[in-house]
Amino acid sequence: MKALGLVVEYNPFHNGHSYHLQKSKEVINADIVIAIMSGPFLQRGEPALLSKWARAKMALAAGVDLVFELPYAFAPQKAEIFARGAIFALEALQCDSFCFGSENGRIQPFLETYHLLQEKQDNYQALVKKHMKEGNSYPRAASLAFSELEKNLYALDLSKPNNILGMEYVKAALSNGFKIKPLTIKRVQAGYHDAALPENSIASATAIRKSIFDSKSNISNISGYVTDSTSSVLRDYIREYGQFHNWEMYWPLLKYRVMSASAAELRKIYEIEEGIEYRIQQAAAHALNFAGFMAALKTKRYTWTRLQRMCVHILTNTTKEEMIPLQGNPTYLRLLGMSSAGREYLRSKKKHMPIPLVSRLSSFGSPEIRPDIRAARIYALGLMEPYQSMLMKREFEAPVIIEKSPS
Amino acid sequence: MKALGLVVEYNPFHNGHSYHLQKSKEVINADIVIAIMSGPFLQRGEPALLSKWARAKMALAAGVDLVFELPYAFAPQKAEIFARGAIFALEALQCDSFCFGSENGRIQPFLETYHLLQEKQDNYQALVKKHMKEGNSYPRAASLAFSELEKNLYALDLSKPNNILGMEYVKAALSNGFKIKPLTIKRVQAGYHDAALPENSIASATAIRKSIFDSKSNISNISGYVTDSTSSVLRDYIREYGQFHNWEMYWPLLKYRVMSASAAELRKIYEIEEGIEYRIQQAAAHALNFAGFMAALKTKRYTWTRLQRMCVHILTNTTKEEMIPLQGNPTYLRLLGMSSAGREYLRSKKKHMPIPLVSRLSSFGSPEIRPDIRAARIYALGLMEPYQSMLMKREFEAPVIIEKSPS
Numbered sequence: 001m002k003a004l005g006l007v008v009e010y011n012p013f014h015n016g017h018s019y020h021l022q023k024s025k026e027v028i029n030a031d032i033v034i035a036i037m038s039g040p041f042l043q044r045g046e047p048a049l050l051s052k053w054a055r056a057k058m059a060l061a062a063g064v065d066l067v068f069e070l071p072y073a074f075a076p077q078k079a080e081i082f083a084r085g086a087i088f089a090l091e092a093l094q095c096d097s098f099c100f101g102s103e104n105g106r107i108q109p110f111l112e113t114y115h116l117l118q119e120k121q122d123n124y125q126a127l128v129k130k131h132m133k134e135g136n137s138y139p140r141a142a143s144l145a146f147s148e149l150e151k152n153l154y155a156l157d158l159s160k161p162n163n164i165l166g167m168e169y170v171k172a173a174l175s176n177g178f179k180i181k182p183l184t185i186k187r188v189q190a191g192y193h194d195a196a197l198p199e200n201s202i203a204s205a206t207a208i209r210k211s212i213f214d215s216k217s218n219i220s221n222i223s224g225y226v227t228d229s230t231s232s233v234l235r236d237y238i239r240e241y242g243q244f245h246n247w248e249m250y251w252p253l254l255k256y257r258v259m260s261a262s263a264a265e266l267r268k269i270y271e272i273e274e275g276i277e278y279r280i281q282q283a284a285a286h287a288l289n290f291a292g293f294m295a296a297l298k299t300k301r302y303t304w305t306r307l308q309r310m311c312v313h314i315l316t317n318t319t320k321e322e323m324i325p326l327q328g329n330p331t332y333l334r335l336l337g338m339s340s341a342g343r344e345y346l347r348s349k350k351k352h353m354p355i356p357l358v359s360r361l362s363s364f365g366s367p368e369i370r371p372d373i374r375a376a377r378i379y380a381l382g383l384m385e386p387y388q389s390m391l392m393k394r395e396f397e398a399p400v401i402i403e404k405s406p407s
Numbered sequence: 408m409k410a411l412g413l414v415v416e417y418n419p420f421h422n423g424h425s426y427h428l429q430k431s432k433e434v435i436n437a438d439i440v441i442a443i444m445s446g447p448f449l450q451r452g453e454p455a456l457l458s459k460w461a462r463a464k465m466a467l468a469a470g471v472d473l474v475f476e477l478p479y480a481f482a483p484q485k486a487e488i489f490a491r492g493a494i495f496a497l498e499a500l501q502c503d504s505f506c507f508g509s510e511n512g513r514i515q516p517f518l519e520t521y522h523l524l525q526e527k528q529d530n531y532q533a534l535v536k537k538h539m540k541e542g543n544s545y546p547r548a549a550s551l552a553f554s555e556l557e558k559n560l561y562a563l564d565l566s567k568p569n570n571i572l573g574m575e576y577v578k579a580a581l582s583n584g585f586k587i588k589p590l591t592i593k594r595v596q597a598g599y600h601d602a603a604l605p606e607n608s609i610a611s612a613t614a615i616r617k618s619i620f621d622s623k624s625n626i627s628n629i630s631g632y633v634t635d636s637t638s639s640v641l642r643d644y645i646r647e648y649g650q651f652h653n654w655e656m657y658w659p660l661l662k663y664r665v666m667s668a669s670a671a672e673l674r675k676i677y678e679i680e681e682g683i684e685y686r687i688q689q690a691a692a693h694a695l696n697f698a699g700f701m702a703a704l705k706t707k708r709y710t711w712t713r714l715q716r717m718c719v720h721i722l723t724n725t726t727k728e729e730m731i732p733l734q735g736n737p738t739y740l741r742l743l744g745m746s747s748a749g750r751e752y753l754r755s756k757k758k759h760m761p762i763p764l765v766s767r768l769s770s771f772g773s774p775e776i777r778p779d780i781r782a783a784r785i786y787a788l789g790l791m792e793p794y795q796s797m798l799m800k801r802e803f804e805a806p807v808i809i810e811k812s813p814s
Contacts, residue, residue, distance in 0.1 A: 253659070317667040317668060317672075374667060
């Protein structure tokens with residue numbers, strides 16, 4: 001039985017994801033697809049549009065067999081840590097390969113780049129440092145350093161977020177000597193951040209979310225870009241929880257936290273370094289909303305996503321003291337949903353799992369899962385009552401989603 | 408020139424306050440009335456119905472000449488600390504006497520009770536301890552102890568909140584050897600907590616607030632119980648800031664704070680003792696609103712007001728570490744408003760003030776005022792935008808209110 005691993009956020013699941021899923025399955029002739037998915041807060045430092053349960057439902061409906069939650073300690077994180085957590089999880093789940101989308105769809109440049117960077121590591125690090133000293137953000141400095149390192153030899157453009165992530169996936173697998181095999185297929189259409197809906201059926205998740213919020217949660221405009229099951233999960237979510245999640249919902253809480261905490265307290269928060277706490281307090285005091293706050297906060301030194309991740313950690317009150325010990329590898333994986341084939345797969349592999357799989361929160365007492373529980377609670381606090389209590393109940397009381405076989 | 412001191416909250420200023428003000432002035436034939444008033448959070452652990460600026464306006468319109476803010480370190484506090492801060496302030500402001508309302512209007516029982524308690528202190532303390540061990544709250548234990556101490560000798564009923572406060576005012580003045588002279592006059596009608604509006608023109612502030620919230624901020628029902636200027640300030644407040652303040656407005660912030668903080672963080676908050684942090688987290692997780700939260704939290708061991716004060720300190724993130732050094736005596740007083748007579752008085756006494764009087768925040772850099780600034784900011788966060796920003800602006804940029812003489 002061949003198992004394919006995917007690293008996903010499905011925010012929300014759309015036709016591009018569907019294409020990637022089907023095509024990747026074909027390429028390795030997979031029997032089982034396992035997705036490791038960010039929970040309430042995503043890699044780019046944003047609350048997910050809808051709960052992990054709703055997103056797991058979309059994934060299952062589209063043919064994923066097992067959906068696991070990437071722990072909070074690895075989700076709203078820079079590419080390196082995010083990739084380390086996700087690829088470790090897929091290796092632990094005994095996937096044969098993982099497959100990510102890339103600009104040119106060839107794995108060779110990633111492998112060669114990995115080996116090049118290993119060889120010339122010292123040189124590369126020195127160049128990165130130099131470019132950061134000049135006031136560039138880390139991703140920009142890394143991309144500049146890389147392009148100076150070996151001009152035009154490889155086609156890998158490391159200024160593209162998808163290539164950076166892909167590179168980190170490959171690095172996580174190779175540097176740890178994992179059995180899991182890295183694969184990539186060519187992405188179709190839509191750049192990562194394209195904001196407008198295109199004319200064909202593939203739009204970026206960013207464009208889809210923008211259209212949803214612009215139209216006050218009317219989802220008819222996006223029906224050409226998402227699967228029917230995604231449309232139906234989106235509609236159900238609005239019916240059940242009243243609204244989709246975005247940063248503006250959490251702004252009153254974030255502002256309150258920033259205004260009530262001392263600078264010393266903010267400094268204890270994960271990723272808050274170099275005096276940015278003072279800048280954050282200044283910006284929050286005068287901002288009317290999250291967008292205005294971010295605009296006031298942004299400098300060349302920090303990427304937008306890094307600043308947003310800082311905000312996630314402040315919002316969830318996640319400290320350095322808590323996070324740093326958790327950052328080796330995931331020590332548990334929470335199962336969100338499964339198909340009957342997924343259930344069979346787990347049954348056959350269970351004995352050899354290197355870490356516990358959690359299917360009910362109440363049966364897992366390890367303190368390491370606390371940041372996930374807190375993040376889920378705070379994610380729910382963005383909703384009004386009674387939706388808030390309903391989402392908390394879903395999180396803490398309801399079982400794993402079981403997808404009936406289509407038969 | 409004779410100066411009368413009053414300890415007030417004016418939440419809001421009503422006919423009973425007006426009666427007390429006029430009558431007290433007559434009794435000592437005062438030229439000047441100075442009020443020391445709680446800021447955004449009140450002695451009983453509640454957000455004030457409207458800002459300190461609006462309440463200062465009511466006071467000035469009714470004939471108070473100087474309104475000062477009782478610092479946060481003394482306001483949401485048990486009677487002893489509240490009284491210590493307030494009476495120290497009135498002594499510092501060189502008032503000749505202070506006058507409080509009491510059930511029977513005679514100062515003699517207070518003085519005698521004070522001396523009795525001084526004499527029999529050890530015995531009294533032992534009785535209080537005994538009753539607390541039996542599971543009674545402090546006020547209840549103190550009242551029981553007192554009644555056993557000297558049966559029927561004095562008419563002072565120490566189970567009444569007003570008598571407890573009066574006793575603490577007297578104690579603060581006498582035990583510190585202050586020059587200021589304690590006086591009391593008989594309160595008219597309306598018990599402290601009466602919830603229904605009575606038929607005559609005197610209602611409790613509790614009944615007035617209840618009527619305001621019950622009628623969705625319509626203030627026509629209460630116009631018979633408040634002065635015309637109070638009515639007009641209330642109407643202006645709704646026009647300017649959209650709503651009056653109550654605990655329910657702050658519930659989303661309080662819940663968020665309780666759910667995101669660790670038990671260890673809550674334990675650092677002032678007044679959080681004896682493991683109550685776990686009970687608070689439990690109660691918050693399941694409550695839909697502040698009323699439900701308080702109902703779940705209440706036990707015989709803690710009074711309602713003590714629990715509410717804990718909530719204020721959690722909301723404002725006020726720690727033991729900050730508060731304990733501030734609790735000697737106020738080290739500054741912030742001027743909120745003055746009449747021309749008040750301004751004259753200050754001019755003549757300024758040189759002999761033992762502590763600084765702050766009339767502009769920006770000109771006073773002492774860190775001791777930080778809890779007041781934070782409390783004012785968080786008080787504003789209860790409002791929606793743009794009201795929130797307007798109230799912050801009022802707090803930080805606008806000057807002291809100057810009441811024109813009625814001429």
